[in-house]
Structures are given as structure tokens and as C-alpha cells.
Amino acid sequence: MIELTDTNASKIAAEFVRARTRAGSPAMGMVMTLIIVAPEEDAEEAMFAAKRASREHPSRVLGVILGETRGAARVSAQVGSGDGWGGETALIRLEGEVVDHAESVVLPLLLPDSPVAIWWPTTAPTDPAADPLGALAQRRITDSAAASQRKSTAMLNQCRAYAPGNTDLSWTRLTPWRALLAAALDQHPLHVTGAKVTAERVSPSADLLVAWLTDRLEVEVDRGHSDGPGITEVSMDTEEGPIRISRADGRLATFSSPHRPDRPVALKRREVPALLAEELRRLDEDDVYAATARRLVELRGNK
Numbered sequence: 001m002i003e004l005t006d007t008n009a010s011k012i013a014a015e016f017v018r019a020r021t022r023a024g025s026p027a028m029g030m031v032m033t034l035i036i037v038a039p040e041e042d043a044e045e046a047m048f049a050a051k052r053a054s055r056e057h058p059s060r061v062l063g064v065i066l067g068e069t070r071g072a073a074r075v076s077a078q079v080g081s082g083d084g085w086g087g088e089t090a091l092i093r094l095e096g097e098v099v100d101h102a103e104s105v106v107l108p109l110l111l112p113d114s115p116v117a118i119w120w121p122t123t124a125p126t127d128p129a130a131d132p133l134g135a136l137a138q139r140r141i142t143d144s145a146a147a148s149q150r151k152s153t154a155m156l157n158q159c160r161a162y163a164p165g166n167t168d169l170s171w172t173r174l175t176p177w178r179a180l181l182a183a184a185l186d187q188h189p190l191h192v193t194g195a196k197v198t199a200e201r202v203s204p205s206a207d208l209l210v211a212w213l214t215d216r217l218e219v220e221v222d223r224g225h226s227d228g229p230g231i232t233e234v235s236m237d238t239e240e241g242p243i244r245i246s247r248a249d250g251r252l253a254t255f256s257s258p259h260r261p262d263r264p265v266a267l268k269r270r271e272v273p274a275l276l277a278e279e280l281r282r283l284d285e286d287d288v289y290a291a292t293a294r295r296l297v298e299l300r301g302n303k
Contacts, residue, residue, distance in 0.1 A: 001080040009108040015079040016088055030087040033110045034059045035118040046121040052273035054086035057280045060111050067095040103132040115283050122146045129163035139283045143169040144204040155204035156300050159293035164285040170204035171289050172275045176267055188257055190238035192217045198224035198233040206231050211296035230269055
């Protein structure tokens with residue numbers, strides 16, 4: 001990594017070129033630009049997650065740390081490539097007046113003619129699409145479960161501010177659950193009369209799952225509480241008995257259905273790099289998430 005102090009976007013771009021030349025790869029097959037906006041204390045972990053995701057999605061990764069707005073404008077960066085990265089990376093620290101104009105530093109560093117994704121690994125703007133950095137991206141990824149406080153409210157705010165291209169890792173965490181529940185109803189094409197989701201008291205993913213089941217099954221879905229970890233059980237009531245998926249340890253679930261023996265099902269809780277890699281596989285609008293977000297707003301508005 002090369003340290004640049006009191007620098008600017010053009011010098012960072014020039015260092016990218018020199019880093020590729022030193023690595024013997026003047027042209028690298030990068031497929032997108034990934035912007036990461038994180039506080040100083042979370043930046044290292046976020047960049048590590050992006051590093052693991054870059055093995056599947058070679059990208060130019062721009063980590064942005066927004067410092068204090070007081071004092072003189074200052075831009076510093078650590079620039080490099082290789083060392084396990086699937087593309088090239090810059091960790092950019094902004095201080096002073098330039099913090100309020102971070103997009104002016106980031107915009108010249110975007111790869112030309114390629115998509116842009118942005119990820120807030122902890123606290124995100126209430127309206128990501130209206131954020132100056134968020135406006136640069138086609139895909140805007142938040143994580144309400146990592147918010148410093150009021151996680152359920154953060155998830156609700158993201159749903160209220162939904163715009164095409166928005167998503168949240170709390171939704172991505174539900175992919176295995178949604179696949180398993182859909183497969184269960186394929187195997188048992190029964191009319192569902194009610195459902196219940198049991199999870200930790202504060203769980204944005206559980207809130208979304210309730211909204212998704214309500215939207216898809218058009219039944220009332222209860223929300224139960226447990227000690228976790230995460231979602232521990234989903235049950236769907238039918239005229240022949242309940243279809244139930246229980247996961248007490250966060251790794252292995254038990255699938256119970258009418259007239260059949262219980263079966264173990266792998267349902268391990270996934271780490272952030274795997275969630276991020278999944279979200280970067282698609283840059284178009286997620287219509288199902290959009291419908292679920294609208295339904296969550298409706299449900300919470302009625303309470």
C-alpha cells in the first residue's frame with residue numbers, strides 16, 4: 001500500500017496506474033466500482049469483507065472515511081492492488097470542508113463505463129438515493145442490523161425511502177429462509193391460513209420476513225420473540241397441520257411437515273462477505289424487496 005498525504009483525486013488516480021504497472025497488470029478485469037462509506041473504527045473490518053467479496057467480483061474498491069468537518073480541507077489515501085484483492089483499492093480519509101463534498105473526490109475515481117455500487121456497513125443515510133455519494137451508484141446497500149441503535153426503526157426508514165437500486169443486508173440474510181419456505185409449499189401445495197415468525201426481539205430480518213409472508217400468502221403473520229440467534233422458527237398453519245422450520249443454534253434447522261418425518265436442513269447464518277457478494281451479483285431493481293418494503297411500511301403504519 002502506498003500512503004498519500006495532502007492529496008487529491010487526480011493523484012490517487014495516477015497512483016492506481018502506477019500500482020497496476022508495478023504489479024505487471026496495466027489492464028485489470030474489474031467489473032465495477034464499490035464505494036464503502038464507514039467510520040474510522042469500522043473501516044478495517046468493512047474493507048476486509050470487501051476484500052473477500054472481491055474474489056468473486058473484481059472491483060475498484062474505494063473506502064471513504066468521513067472525518068470532522070472542522071478545520072482545513074485535507075485528503076489522504078492508502079492506494080494499492082494485489083495482496084489478495086481481486087482488483088485495486090484506495091482507503092480515502094476526508095477532513096474539513098471536503099467532508100461535505102465527498103462526491104467531488106470520489107466521482108473522478110469511478111471506473112468508466114461500468115456500474116457503481118455503494119455500501120454503508122454500519123449507520124446509513126435515511127434516504128440513500130438522495131445522499132450525494134449514494135446518487136453516484138446504481139446499487140445502494142445498507143445494513144439496518146448493524147445500525148448503532150434503533151435497528152428496527154432504521155429498517156423501517158429504509159423501507160419508507162425505498163428507491164430502485166436500494167437493498168439491505170437484512171433482506172439478503174433471508175435468502176435461504178425464503179428459498180426453504182417456498183420449497184416447502186412446493187412440496188405441500190396446501191392453503192396457508194396463518195403464520196408466525198419467531199426471532200430475537202430486535203431483528204430487522206424478522207420484520208422483513210413477516211412482511212414478505214404477509215405479502216405473498218395474504219394471511220396474518222404473528223411475530224414471536226426468542227433468545228435467538230437471529231430467526232429461530234417459522235411456522236405456517238394449514239388444514240392438514242403446521243409446516244415448521246426451527247433453527248435453535250443458527251446452523252442446523254429442523255423441517256417439520258404434515259404426515260412426514262422431521263428432516264434436518266443446513267441453514268447456517270452467513271457472514272457479511274458472503275452477503276455482500278450475493279448483493280453484488282445483481283444490479284437491477286429487486287421487485288420482491290420493493291414489494292416487501294411497501295408491505296412493511298403498511299404493517300408498521302397500522303400499529
